[in-house]
Amino acid sequence: MALLLMTGNWKPETWREAFGEAAPGRTILIHGTDGYDPADIRYAATWKPPQGVLAALPKLEAIFNLGAGVDALMGDPTLPDVPIVRVVDDNLTKRMGEWVVLQVLIHHRRVLTYLEQQRRHEWIDRRPQPIAEDVRVGFMGYGVLARHAAPILIALGYQVHAWARTPRDTDVTLHVGEDGLGEFLAGTDVLVCLLPLTPDTRRILNARLIGGLATDGPLGGPVLVNAGRGGLQDEDDILRALQSGALAGASLDVFQTEPLPADHPLWDAPNLVITPHNSAISDHRAIARYVAGQIAAYEAGEPLQNVVARDRGY
Amino acid sequence: MALLLMTGNWKPETWREAFGEAAPGRTILIHGTDGYDPADIRYAATWKPPQGVLAALPKLEAIFNLGAGVDALMGDPTLPDVPIVRVVDDNLTKRMGEWVVLQVLIHHRRVLTYLEQQRRHEWIDRRPQPIAEDVRVGFMGYGVLARHAAPILIALGYQVHAWARTPRDTDVTLHVGEDGLGEFLAGTDVLVCLLPLTPDTRRILNARLIGGLATDGPLGGPVLVNAGRGGLQDEDDILRALQSGALAGASLDVFQTEPLPADHPLWDAPNLVITPHNSAISDHRAIARYVAGQIAAYEAGEPLQNVVARDRGY
Secondary structure, three states: OEEEEEOOOOOHHHHHHHHHHHOOOOOEEEOOOOOOOHHHEEEEEEOOOOOOOHHHOOOOOEEEEOOOOOHHHHOOOOOOOOOEEOOOOHHHHHHHHHHHHHHHHHHHOOHHHHHHHHHOOOOOOOOOOOOHHHOEEEEEOOOHHHHHHHHHHHHHOOEEEEEEOOOOOOOOEEEEHHHHHHHHHHOOOEEEEOOOOOOOOOOOEOHHHHHHOOOOOOOOOOEEEEOOOHHHEOHHHHHHHHHHOOOOEEEEOOOOOOOOOOOOHHHHOOOEEEOOOOOOOOOHHHHHHHHHHHHHHHHOOOOOOOEOOOOOOO | OEEEEEOOOOOHHHHHHHHHHHOOOOOEEEOOOOOOOHHHEEEEEEOOOOOOOHHHOOOOOEEEEOOOOOHHHHOOOOOOOOOEEOOOOHHHHHHHHHHHHHHHHHHHOOHHHHHHHHHOOOOOOOOOOOOHHHOEEEEEOOOHHHHHHHHHHHHHOOEEEEEEOOOOOOOOEEEEHHHHHHHHHHOOOEEEEOOOOOOOOOOOEOHHHHHHOOOOOOOOOOEEEEOOOHHHEOHHHHHHHHHHOOOOEEEEOOOOOOOOOOOOHHHHOOOEEEOOOOOOOOOHHHHHHHHHHHHHHHHOOOOOOOEOOOOOOO
16 A cells, blocks of 8 residues: 655655655655565656666556656656556646746747846837737647636737647637647747647757747747747757747747756857746645545545546657 | 827827827817917817916816826816816736736746846756745735736736725725725735825835835745836835845836936846836827717717816826
């Protein structure tokens, strides 16, 4: 009945404490710290576990992923065939909404330009400044995170539409699949990428995609906002697009290599906002409560929620 | 039946064109450009008109103020006793909403800190970063502008309350008058000032008010956001508060002297965001349509809307 925690360097004792509060009475073991019999482990709660460790647990019934993306897990060829549960954390969803709305407003209202003028003590009103109603925000990926941010952007006045791999019910215009991508991009001034990282989406944010974005919009060029995964980015292409003006601006919270190395040329790219992968911070206790709640329901005979579809990879 | 335009240097011909479209058939005259008989003027549409000019119009029936604040008009001791109509412009309201939400997010999500780190090529996640739900935003002044911005901030998760001079129906907790000010300030982490400038509110944003703001909030100190009027500010006090840390941050769109002089010390104040009085830009044509619509209704026997109360000054 034990729960095994595998969080690497990511605060294992903080996680132990959080799970201790959320699931009192359950045995909580930390891989690499506590000794354990693999046959005693029924559940694993993991973040980027070492390959092969999960495969060595003969009685494992479910894996709970402690972060928002399951790409690290899916890259393990020895991954056992048990349900993988994604975390759906209201707290993380709201923080991501803050970050996305902030980045759209930063580029729309030209914050970097005005801060630069402020450094030079320059009072210049750089009109015309479009109203939000003239700015088209397009979400790539329209899951829980985008569905939270979209209505806030709509309340601010933005035109919002979305692209997803498969059809689904949405309140906004949805473009679907390869066939719908061109039209989606051509009508997008600010692209907000919240895609999962899968073999299909790796390096999808490249020169070809950027070249498909609207160039007739009110911001002087398209803007790219990515808080998905660094692996979605072709960073050479993004750098060149910022330098050439093919992108009027960008906000990146994630990178191929994190921390972004101090000598990386993206640090000095024009009209780029960099945040250190903290757009949406997971709250340990909220996630532990979520996992404990799922386990309790599962043991009462209910199905697990938010289970990853292996074939699509998220 | 003529309409007299007095906009000083503020694009008089653009205004003439806008009113020509909005009120075809009406005689539109520009003070200082066109010759006119004062007895022919029935309406005046003005922005900071020279003192005494309005008093010289014997048949004047109404004054339409072309900007958001009537403080310049109210300062004219010769102002004739006819209705003064405030502009209520949906476009201006929405732009102000963009600016207010942006400034709250900038300080909450520490944009200035991360941009400074970016300049130094530093990847540092400065936790703890509070969630919006832990941040209390207080509006001083709860008119059309604040009522538009408040629900967007609430959708982002912020706690929102307000202070106003007189009781009114609101969706948020409202503190009223002098007696309610202390409690309002003590529960405010981010103060958003959208007050009109009147003799009662001049220099209200001073050390005493700043000293009443919450110091137990999650942002390391209180934040001041002002898009009302520069006259509301004691700029020496605000500067000192930023330098001492009594204010953790501020965003100012308006100043005692505009443009802000290049040698003004506020340009270099820490944690301050300066924009050149462009938080909300008036759309000439939208305002002309609004004024023309009011005149048409008035001439059809209906009362004027959004008339300034002389005793309160807005």
